[in-house]
Amino acid sequence: xxxxxxxxxxxxxxxxxxxxxxxxxxxxxxxxxxxxxxxxxxxxxxxxxxxxxxxxxxxxxxxxxxxxxxxxxxxxxxxxxxxxxxxxxxxxxxxxxxxxxxxxxxxxxxxxxxxxxxxxxxxxxxxxxxxxxxxxxxxxxxxxxxxxxxxxxxxxxxxxxxxxxxxxxxxxxxxxxxxxxxxxxxxxxxxxxxxxxxxxxxxxxxxxxxxxxxxxxxxxxxxxxxxxxxxxxxxxxxxxxxxxxxxxxxxxxxxxxxxxxxxxxxxxxxxxxxxxxxxxxxxxxxxxxxxxxxxxxxxxxxxxxxxxxxxxxxxxxxxxxxxxxx
Amino acid sequence: xxxxxxxxxxxxxxxxxxxxxxxxxxxxxxxxxxxxxxxxxxxxxxxxxxxxxxxxxxxxxxxxxxxxxxxxxxxxxxxxxxxxxxxxxxxxxxxxxxxxxxxxxxxxxxxxxxxxxxxxxxxxxxxxxxxxxxxxxxxxxxxxxxxxxxxxxxxxxxxxxxxxxxxxxxxxxxxxxxxxxxxxxxxxxxxxxxxxxxxxxxxxxxxxxxxxxxxxxxxxxxxxxxxxxxxxxxxxxxxxxxxxxxxxxxxxxxxxxxxxxxxxxxxxxxxxxxxxxxxxxxxxxxxxxxxxxxxxxxxxxxxxxxxxxxxxxxxxxxxxxxxxxxxxxxxxxxxxxxxxxxxxxxxxxxxxxxxxxxxxxxxxxxxxxxxxxxxxxxxx
Numbered sequence: 199x200x201x202x203x204x205x206x207x208x209x210x211x212x213x214x215x216x217x218x219x220x221x222x223x224x225x226x227x228x229x230x231x232x233x234x235x236x237x238x239x240x241x242x243x244x245x246x247x248x249x250x251x252x253x254x255x256x257x258x259x260x261x262x263x264x265x266x267x268x269x270x271x272x273x274x275x276x277x278x279x280x281x282x283x284x285x286x287x288x289x290x291x292x293x294x295x296x297x298x299x300x301x302x303x304x305x306x307x308x309x310x311x312x313x314x315x316x317x318x319x320x321x322x323x324x325x326x327x328x329x330x331x332x333x334x335x336x337x338x339x340x341x342x343x344x345x346x347x348x349x350x351x352x353x354x355x356x357x358x359x360x361x362x363x364x365x366x367x368x369x370x371x372x373x374x375x376x377x378x379x380x381x382x383x384x385x386x387x388x389x390x391x392x393x394x395x396x397x398x399x400x401x402x403x404x405x406x407x408x409x410x411x412x413x414x415x416x417x418x419x420x421x422x423x424x425x426x427x428x429x430x431x432x433x434x435x436x437x438x439x440x441x442x443x444x445x446x447x448x449x450x451x452x453x454x455x456x457x458x459x460x461x462x463x464x465x466x467x468x469x470x471x472x473x474x475x476x477x478x479x480x481x482x483x484x485x486x487x488x489x490x491x492x493x494x495x496x497x498x499x500x501x502x503x504x505x506x507x508x509x510x511x512x513x514x515x516x517x518x519x520x521x522x523x524x
Numbered sequence: 525x526x527x528x529x530x531x532x533x534x535x536x537x538x539x540x541x542x543x544x545x546x547x548x549x550x551x552x553x554x555x556x557x558x559x560x561x562x563x564x565x566x567x568x569x570x571x572x573x574x575x576x577x578x579x580x581x582x583x584x585x586x587x588x589x590x591x592x593x594x595x596x597x598x599x600x601x602x603x604x605x606x607x608x609x610x611x612x613x614x615x616x617x618x619x620x621x622x623x624x625x626x627x628x629x630x631x632x633x634x635x636x637x638x639x640x641x642x643x644x645x646x647x648x649x650x651x652x653x654x655x656x657x658x659x660x661x662x663x664x665x666x667x668x669x670x671x672x673x674x675x676x677x678x679x680x681x682x683x684x685x686x687x688x689x690x691x692x693x694x695x696x697x698x699x700x701x702x703x704x705x706x707x708x709x710x711x712x713x714x715x716x717x718x719x720x721x722x723x724x725x726x727x728x729x730x731x732x733x734x735x736x737x738x739x740x741x742x743x744x745x746x747x748x749x750x751x752x753x754x755x756x757x758x759x760x761x762x763x764x765x766x767x768x769x770x771x772x773x774x775x776x777x778x779x780x781x782x783x784x785x786x787x788x789x790x791x792x793x794x795x796x797x798x799x800x801x802x803x804x805x806x807x808x809x810x811x812x813x814x815x816x817x818x819x820x821x822x823x824x825x826x827x828x829x830x831x832x833x834x835x836x837x838x839x840x841x842x843x844x845x846x847x848x849x850x851x852x853x854x855x856x857x858x859x860x861x862x863x864x865x866x867x868x869x870x871x872x873x874x875x876x877x878x879x880x881x882x883x884x885x886x887x888x889x890x891x892x893x894x895x896x897x898x899x900x901x902x903x904x
Contacts, residue, residue: 223675249675255705260664260698267668270653273675275668291695294658295665303654304645305856340857363859392862440862 199381204374207349207382208238208314211356212276214386216246222360223268225252226261226278226314235280236316236375258288262313266295269309269365276360282315282369283326289334296365297340309365312356317345318410318461319508320373322501330409330461330493333468335367336439342391343438345369347412349380351389351436358388366391371410392437394445400431403518404449406472407459408435411509415459418514430518438468446472447479454485455521459509464492486524489517534739539759540749544807546815554758558822564605564753565817566824568597568810570831571621574630575784577835578620578637582788586843587637591618595751595783598809599715600685601625602756603776606764607683612651612673614666614684616659618715618782622685626652630838631845640848641856651680660690663699663712670708670773681767682710683760689720691734697741700775704741709767711760712738712775715750717782722795738775750778751809754816781807849879 202210215222224239224246230253233240243251254261258279265275279285285292292313300308319328335343344359344366346352352370359366389395397412398419407415412434422428431449435442450456456476458469469490476488491509499507541552556564575594581587593600596618604622607613613626624630627650636643636655644654656662666684673680690696691714703710714734718725731737738745744766748755756778763774781804785792792801817823854861854869861869 255698255701257694257698257701259695260667260702263661263664263695263699264668264671264702267665267670268672268675269668270665271669271672271676273672290658290661291664294661295656300858301641301856302644303856304641306645306648307653308859342858440858440864443864 199383201379202349202353202382203376203379204346204349204352204370205236205238205376207353207380208356208370209240209242210382211353211360212239212242213245215276215357215360216242216250218386219274221272222274222276223250223252224276224278225254225265227254227256227280229253229278234278236372238314238370239278258284259291262288262291262296265311266291266299266309269311270299270307274310274360276312276314279313279315281327282317282331283329285315285331292335292341292365292367293338297338300364301340308363310363312359312366312368314356314368314370316372316375317369318371318373319501319504320410323372325498325500328501328504329498332367332369332438333462333466336441336468336471340365342366342440343369344391344436345371345409345438346436347371347397347409347434348374348378350382351395351434353382354387354389355391355436357386358391361388362391369409373410374413377413389436392440392442394433394435394437394442396431396445396449397434398430398432400429401453402428403430403455403457403522404433404446404453405430405457405459405514405518406433406435406446408438409461411459411461414509414511414514417511418518421511421515422518426519428518428522441471441475443475443479446475450476450480451483454483456488457491457514457517457521458488459491459514461493461508463495464490465495467492486521489521491517534736536733536736536739536745536747538747538749539755540752541754541758542752542812542816543749544751544812546812548816552755552758554754554761556757558820560605561817561820561822562824564601564757565813565822566827566831567605567621567625568601568753568813569827570624570834571597571601572810573828573831574620574624574835577839578634579784579788581634581839582637587634588639589787589789590637591787592784593618593620595781595804595808596715596717597621598753598756598813599713599750599778599780602753603683603711603713603760603778605757606760607681610651610678611680611764612653612666612669612682614653614662614669614682615655616662616686616690617655617657618687619685623652626650628652630835631842634839634842635845638842640845642845660686660693660695660699662686663690663695664702666710666712667699667703667706667708670703670710671706674708679768680709681764683713683764684710685713685715687720688714688716688718688725688728688734689723690714691737692728697737700738700741700743700773703773704743707772709770710773711763711767712773713760714775714777715780716777717780719782719786719792719796721786721790724796733777735775735777743773743775745775745777747777747779750780751807751812753809753813780809783808847879850876
């Protein structure tokens with residue numbers, strides 16, 4: 199099995215999807231000749247031609263809007279929005295149309311498209327290049343919101359997203375693009391959307407995370423084991439919406455304690471929905487309130503102050519200890 | 525360095541064939557068979573009569589708010605008339621006459637305006653998008669459809685509708701730009717009815733015409749007398765033929781007028797004068813086309829009466845449609861209902877009384893995964 203970083207793993211998923219299905223197209227800014235600013239679409243245009251890997255004009259709304267039209271016709275466009283911070287220029291197309299066409303047309307049409315966006319901080323980037331705004335998409339019914347945490351699941355989730363008959367927002371953590379290599383099988387592999395995975399089994403406490411925060415949660419679990427002798431379970435959501443509530447409830451029924459970790463600002467973020475789901479499904483098992491470790495409710499901090507804003511291992515460990523001591 | 529004038533110099537044409545005084549430019553008169561002219565007139569009259577009927581239905585509370593088309597029958601019918609069944613129509617929300625011509629049953633449109641989503645479902649073999657309400661957002665969809673058709677090698681033209689207000693939206697400009705760059709078979713039909721609710725055209729744009737906006741995107745643009753169905757037809761014919769021949773998109777500006785309200789929730793006396801409306805009533809598209817047909821001895825007898833009967837029957841079908849079953853709101857959210865939504869559906873089922881199935885009607889199918897329905901009707 200070759201060892202690939204997340205960029206190469208995503209590229210492999212795209213390549214195989216396009217090879218397998220002539221209806222799969224890629225479009226976005228700089229995705230063709232340049233292979234995308236992060237090189238995720240590298241070499242695809244050379245292999246599949248400029249009609250299938252489209253260097254679009256620079257306009258997010260029309261990238262998504264024309265992809266909706268392609269999907270209405272039966273194609274399966276995979277769009278790249280260069281940074282998730284720019285997606286507000288196409289947010290109306292996503293909310294008004296991607297998410298609603300199936301309902302509006304009562305099943306006559308559906309929108310089998312994927313919108314890939316690099317998200318998140320810790321890469322010393324400018325404003326609009328560092329945000330974590332998955333909560334907006336997770337709130338929209340009709341969309342699926344997926345965030346992988348490493349090369350292998352990134353590839354398998356992207357392959358599943360492209361095959362999915364409904365629109366999928368696919369966030370790729372910039373911090374993970376080159377962070378690590380994993381063995382990724384050459385033959386096509388998918389994992390089902392809407393299912394969380396237990397990234398590490400434990401019994402004393404559940405840490406819930408996704409995307410780049412899974413790594414932070416796993417490291418925090420190591421610290422808790424080494425320094426406190428505590429055995430923390432780590433759940434990797436993989437899909438934010440639809441949320442795998444059963445996985446959360448099952449874990450918390452076992453551990454009685456939960457800490458949610460995300461890069462999105464705390465208020466009205468995914469952590470709130472996760473905490474409410476745990477309350478609904480595992481209230482009588484709870485030994486402590488569900489805690490959230492999240493970015494602060496500020497618009498933008500600049501990378502010089504980013505470290506104090508994005509959850510890190512010490513903050514997660516501290517929250518876990520407070521939960522255990524409650 | 526010199527300052528030079530770039531060539532070519534651009535120009536915008538204005539096309540009028542049959543004016544409001546009944547003058548006809550026979551050199552430009554489209555060669556339409558008598559049967560086609562009758563069908564065209566019939567569709568326009570149907571649009572007008574239904575509009576009037578719908579206003580009454582709305583006032584009686586039998587349907588909700590809708591956008592009447594009165595005055596714009598020539599703009600939408602002259603253009604839609606050039607489409608074949610395999611072509612695609614992308615409407616906004618003021619194209620009732622054209623939508624019915626394309627195959628939407630009247631009762632379905634009434635259902636739509638009665639708040640029932642069933643009214644927005646095109647038939648499987650119908651190449652029409654449902655009504656889009658957010659202004660101009662449907663225009664990129666038209667470009668995407670056209671791209672997909674071209675990609676598949678299908679002989680298909682896409683026609684998209686919008687108003688003068690839409691030309692201020694970013695999506696309008698992005699759609700024209702993408703269409704130009706991709707050189708796709710799409711025809712943009714602007715029904716410039718002079719008013720975007722209360723804002724007149726002169727406050728919407730400083731351009732002399734809307735048609736000229738096409739030139740910036742490298743497309744041909746033409747302005748036509750939108751109350752002259754022959755001129756609209758001729759311009760649309762040319763644009764559709766160009767698209768079909770692989771020669772790219774066109775913008776058609778139909779200069780028309782909304783004789784009625786923006787929607788049934790609007791009071792135009794607040795922003796425009798009776799004199800202005802009266803002046804445009806003199807240019808009514810139906811009056812001049814009727815006179816033209818009369819001269820050619822093509823008028824059908826009792827047409828209005830027969831159309832009214834057809835509308836009355838459709839209204840009866842609309843009113844005997846089953847009531848909206850709340851539980852079906854979960855049927856078309858995703859291909860497969862996620863666990864969350866299943867639970868919400870069960871919550872509702874326990875709360876809401878069951879909607880009795882009408883005698884003689886099959887019961888609603890049970891909810892569950894809806895089949896994947898490919899939209900593809902043609903194959904590469």
